[in-house]
Amino acid sequence: MWLKAYIAEISEIYGISSAEVQNVIIETAEQFYTHLLRHPVVCEMTKDGITIRKYSFNAFAVSEDTVTLQSHDFKSLSASLKDRFETIMLYRKHKYLSGYIGKAIRCTFLKYDDGAFCFTEDGGAGKIHAVCSDRNIPPKERNRYSSGQNLWFIASGLIQINDQILFRLSRTAMTLVDELFKLNGSNVKCIKRIPGAKSYVHAKKHIPKKQIVSVAGELNERIIVEF
Incomplete structure (x- = not known):
C-alpha cells in the first residue's frame, strides 16, 4: 500500500506515468543495491514492497538471498530516486523548451540583477524565468524597463542555473x-x-x-x- 501511494505521489509531482515511475524505481534500486551490497541484484515490485534478490558466486555454486523492502527501508534509496526523477524532469523540460528557440516570446520584466535583466515568460511555455544580458538589449532601452512591463524577445537559447532551466533572450536579433x-x-x-x-x-x-x-x-x- 505504501509503495502504491509513493508511485501515485511521484507521478503527480513530476508528471510521469505510473508505469514509468515503476521502471525508474526498479532500475535505480538495482543500481543502488548492486553498488551497496557489492553483488548483482535483481529487483521486482510485489504487493508487500520491493523484493531484492542478491546473487553470490563462488567456484562451486550460486547462492540467492531475498529480502523485501518496507517503507522504513526505503529512506536510503529515496534520495537517489529523487535525483533521478529531477534529472528526468529537467531533461524533458529542456527538450520541450527547445522548441521555442528562435521564436518570439512575450516576457514580463521582473528586475535587474547582477548584470542581467530578469524576466518571466507567460505564454505557451508556461511561466518560465528568463535572462537577457546588456549586450542583447538595445542601448537606449538599458535600465529603462519598469517592473511588470511586457516586451517581445527572441528566445536565443536555454541556460540551466541549479535546478532551473531559463530562457536566454535577445532584443537585438x-x-x-x-x-x-x-x-x-x-x-x-x-x-x-x-x-x-x-x-x-x-x-x-x-x-x-x-x-x-x-x-x-x-x-x-x-x-x-x-x-
Missing part, C-alpha cells in the same frame, strides 16, 4: 523583426538592423501600414521596407 511581422501576418526578411534605431526588411508583397507601425512601436525603431 534580426530574427526578432522577422518573427514580429510573422505574428502580425506577414513574411519578411530583416537584412540589416541597428537595434533601437532602424531595421531594413525585404518583403515580396505589400505589407499593411498597421503592421509596420505595430512592429516599429514594439521595437522603438524605424522599419524600412524594401521590395
Whole structure:
C-alpha cells in the first residue's frame, strides 16, 4: 500500500506515468543495491514492497538471498530516486523548451540583477524565468524597463542555473523583426538592423501600414521596407 501511494505521489509531482515511475524505481534500486551490497541484484515490485534478490558466486555454486523492502527501508534509496526523477524532469523540460528557440516570446520584466535583466515568460511555455544580458538589449532601452512591463524577445537559447532551466533572450536579433511581422501576418526578411534605431526588411508583397507601425512601436525603431 505504501509503495502504491509513493508511485501515485511521484507521478503527480513530476508528471510521469505510473508505469514509468515503476521502471525508474526498479532500475535505480538495482543500481543502488548492486553498488551497496557489492553483488548483482535483481529487483521486482510485489504487493508487500520491493523484493531484492542478491546473487553470490563462488567456484562451486550460486547462492540467492531475498529480502523485501518496507517503507522504513526505503529512506536510503529515496534520495537517489529523487535525483533521478529531477534529472528526468529537467531533461524533458529542456527538450520541450527547445522548441521555442528562435521564436518570439512575450516576457514580463521582473528586475535587474547582477548584470542581467530578469524576466518571466507567460505564454505557451508556461511561466518560465528568463535572462537577457546588456549586450542583447538595445542601448537606449538599458535600465529603462519598469517592473511588470511586457516586451517581445527572441528566445536565443536555454541556460540551466541549479535546478532551473531559463530562457536566454535577445532584443537585438534580426530574427526578432522577422518573427514580429510573422505574428502580425506577414513574411519578411530583416537584412540589416541597428537595434533601437532602424531595421531594413525585404518583403515580396505589400505589407499593411498597421503592421509596420505595430512592429516599429514594439521595437522603438524605424522599419524600412524594401521590395
